[in-house]
Structures are given as structure tokens and as C-alpha cells.
Amino acid sequence: xxxxxxxxxxxxxxxxxxxxxxxxxxxxxxxxxxxxxxxxxxxxxxxxxxxxxxxxxxxxxxxxxxxxxxxxxxxxxxxxxxxxxxxxxxxxxxxxxxxxxxxxxxxxxxxxxxxxxxxxxxxxxxxxxxxxxxxxxxxxxxxxxxxxxxxxxxxxxxxxxxxxxxxxxxxxxxxxxxxxxxxxxxxxxxxxxxxxxxxxxxxxxxxxxxxxxxxxxxxxxx
Numbered sequence: 001x002x003x004x005x006x007x008x009x010x011x012x013x014x015x016x017x018x019x020x021x022x023x024x025x026x027x028x029x030x031x032x033x034x035x036x037x038x039x040x041x042x043x044x045x046x047x048x049x050x051x052x053x054x055x056x057x058x059x060x061x062x063x064x065x066x067x068x069x070x071x072x073x074x075x076x077x078x079x080x081x082x083x084x085x086x087x088x089x090x091x092x093x094x095x096x097x098x099x100x101x102x103x104x105x106x107x108x109x110x111x112x113x114x115x116x117x118x119x120x121x122x123x124x125x126x127x128x129x130x131x132x133x134x135x136x137x138x139x140x141x142x143x144x145x146x147x148x149x150x151x152x153x154x155x156x157x158x159x160x161x162x163x164x165x166x167x168x169x170x171x172x173x174x175x176x177x178x179x180x181x182x183x184x185x186x187x188x189x190x191x192x193x194x195x196x197x198x199x200x201x202x203x204x205x206x207x208x209x210x211x212x213x214x215x216x217x218x219x220x221x222x
Contacts, residue, residue: 024193
């Protein structure tokens with residue numbers, strides 16, 4: 001990935017290949033930070049252990065509002081919030097963030113404009129730590145952004161709803177809120193968004209086809 005981005009002409013001052021003041025830059029080496037963040041959420045009463053199986057979720061969860069989002073969790077294990085402090089480590093259960101049902105999460109995106117999502121309707125209690133003892137995306141990126149003093153987050157518009165989730169985590173942890181810029185998605189002629197599964201249009205595949213960085217820039221104008 002870094003090789004392909006370098007070929008495209010993108011440079012960076014920090015990262016796993018060049019180091020920097022907030023190393024390590026590999027999430028596999030940042031487990032201590034993630035555990036500390038989990039403990040803060042546990043001690044603050046923001047998360048609870050969820051023992052629902054995949055079958056439980058498949059039969060009881062509300063349908064997602066779009067094809068790329070997760071179903072709204074029905075809240076079956078919410079009554080276990082008082083059990084959270086019984087766990088010294090997160091392993092063995094899924095840990096979910098207890099969202100404030102009915103609260104609007106509003107933020108101004110630097111590209112997409114004002115955004116509004118309703119907790120409990122547009123998204124439900126989301127996983128912050130998986131039962132296989134791996135921190136989930138939402139917790140990891142919030143912890144990393146705070147620790148690395150990130151002031152602006154740039155990513156795809158398909159993650160707007162994830163930003164709403166992360167803002168709740170940010171508030172619970174009492175850390176600084178970065179600015180957000182969600183880029184428009186690159187789509188094919190039929191309007192379907194291009195994703196990692198579309199390998200024919202990956203940077204590596206385009207390089208192998210003989211395309212130049214200039215060709216790629218022309219394909220994806222700002």
C-alpha cells in the first residue's frame with residue numbers, strides 16, 4: 001500500500017516506514033493503548049459485555065438502513081452494564097458501547113456539510129472490542145487519533161455514520177474532537193462504489209496495466 005501511494009506521488013512525514021514522535025505506527029503494537037481506552041470506557045459505565053451469538057443477532061437485530069452498514073443491535077444484553085466491572089480483561093465477549101437512544105449526533109463535515117444521525121435509530125450499540133480479543137475499528141481509531149493529536153481526519157463518505165459513533169466515544173473519553181473531511185466515493189459507470197473487491201481498478205493493477213500517476217489523477221479529479 002505504501003509503495004503504491006509513493007508511486008502516486010503522495011508523501012508523508014510520519015509512518016511505519018519513516019517513524020515519528022507518536023510511534024509505533026502499527027496497530028498490532030499499540031495494544032496497551034487500546035486496553036487503557038477499554039478500561040476507561042468500562043470504568044465510566046459506557047460499555048457492556050455482550051454474549052449474543054451470530055445466530056441471535058441474525059434473528060433479532062433490526063435491518064440496516066443501507067447495504068454497507070451493520071444492523072441495529074436490539075439491546076438484548078444492555079442489562080449487563082452493571083456486570084462490566086467484573087471483567088479484568090475484555091477477552092471472551094463482545095463489548096458494546098451503550099448509545100443514548102434518541103439523541104441526535106450532529107457535526108459539520110468539511111466536504112459533505114452538516115450531518116445528523118440519531119442514536120438508536122440510524123445506528124445502535126456498536127462493538128468496541130471483539131470476543132476474539134481484538135479491539136474494533138471504532139475504538140482503535142479514536143484512541144489512535146487522540147494519542148497522535150490528530151486535528152483533521154480525511155476518509156470516504158461511506159464512513160459518515162462511523163464518525164457519529166466515534167463522536168460518542170470521543171465525548172465519553174473526554175478527548176479533543178478533530179475536524180472531518182469525507183471524500184466523495186469513486187464509482188463505476190453504473191454508480192456502484194469501487195471497493196477493495198474491485199481489484200481491476202486497484203492502484204497496483206493500474207500500474208501493471210502501464211498507467212501513469214497522471215492517468216490516475218485524471219480518472220479521479222477533485
